[in-house]
Amino acid sequence: MTQLSLWSADLTAPVGEDLGGLLAADGRLEEGDDGVRLIIPLADPWRASALVRECRVRDVDAHIETDEHVTELRTDPAPVLAELRERWVDGPDKVMPAGLELSAGLIRCWVIASGRPAPVGYLLGLDPRTPELHQPLAAVCAAMGLAGSILGPRGGGPAVRIVGHRRCSRLAEMVGTPPPEAPAGQFPQPMH
Structure with missing residues (x-):
């Protein structure tokens, strides 16, 4: 039996700031007359389904748009996204929020969006x-x-590559239970 970490997404309450994990990946925020929405292209349809649920538990409605080449998650405008915009956007540019710390929920959203x-x-x-x-x-x-190394496009990135038993086990503990849509082996697994 595996004991859950106190830092696990399974044991921490979801908060809107966790959606910053989508911005660490390929997400962007767009401001319109009706508010701020989040948009992220996704490599796999399972990711979109899982992220719709992650958005919903954070009081953000989202839907999936698909054409023959791209699956995209688009949210409805929400106040929490306006708060994210204040931290993650400066003028037209996405920026690193001051004092950003990875919460279990943020890294879970990041893994669902672009982890592999x-x-x-x-x-x-x-x-x-x-x-x-x-x-x-x-x-x-x-x-x-x-801790991980940065991989460029030739190495399969851009991505942060996390290696080692201890680090990969910590990642698996933080992100918690795989979403039901995730294919076997795609979500971080505890290493024994």
Whole structure:
């Protein structure tokens, strides 16, 4: 029997700030006359279904748009997204929020949006449009015991690659139970 960590997403209450994990990945915030919405393209349809639920438990309505090439999650405007915009956006640019700490919910959202196993370790996908955020996000991971190296496009990135038994086990503990939509082996698993 595996004991859950007190830092697990399974044991911490979901908060709107957790959706910053989508911004650590390839998400963006758009402001319109009716408020701020979050949009993120996703590599796999299972990710969109899982993120609709993650948004819902944080009081943000979301839906999936799909064409033959792209699956995209789009939220409705929500006050929590306006708060995220204040922290993650400066003018037209996505920026690293001052004092950002990875919560279990934030890293869970990040893993669902862009995490994937690698031949060695586990990758947390980064936004290719904001390379200036890659190093600061890797530093925040390191501060939470998830030190990793940054991979460029030729290495399967952009992504933070987390390797090692202890770090990968910590990641699995933090993100909690895999969503039911996740294919076997796609979500971080505790290592024994």
